[in-house]
Amino acid sequence: MSIEITHIRMSGGSGHEHIVSYRWLNPADRATGTSDKPTMVAWVDNPSNSAYVGSGFQRAEVGVVRPQYGEPFLRTFADGQWNNNLLSLPRF
Template sequence: MANCHVTCITKPNVNSPHEHITHVGNPAWTMKRLTVEDVIQRINSRMDTFYVADQFGNQAMIGVVNPGAGRRPFIRTYADGKWTDNLLALDQCRLY
């Protein structure tokens, strides 16, 4: 199992803070970016874990939220006992 550090995100509209995230990434990864669906599958199967870190090295784990009512699962960070929006604060991934 790998513990993967996420450093960037991709959204369809970079100027919208409410747009859904389509990919997460890290330039150090071989694949550079993964789709959110791939991340959800890897977390749910316990294949890998994912996290974000602040400038001080504090980590927030990425988890899967299942909203129910026929809506698609999505990813979100979990820190200090609550769900947070740390992913939306990350820079956009560059296309490599």
């Protein structure tokens, strides 16, 4: 299953590691929901699932970053580079 992440909620800072929850849309059935960071990281880690930000040529896939210190977090990956598309999303 593939979902589009549409909004983020931040806490305690402004970097990707400070995103605490995600609002998403399943384009297949138009279902929406909100998931906390641990749930979304585990979901994206499942090879049957994928998440992205944007659409068309602006679409960027979401992957899991595992820093040497700290908890894993999500970040977008496009054109062979990690980028900041998640941080550009509206807040909720």
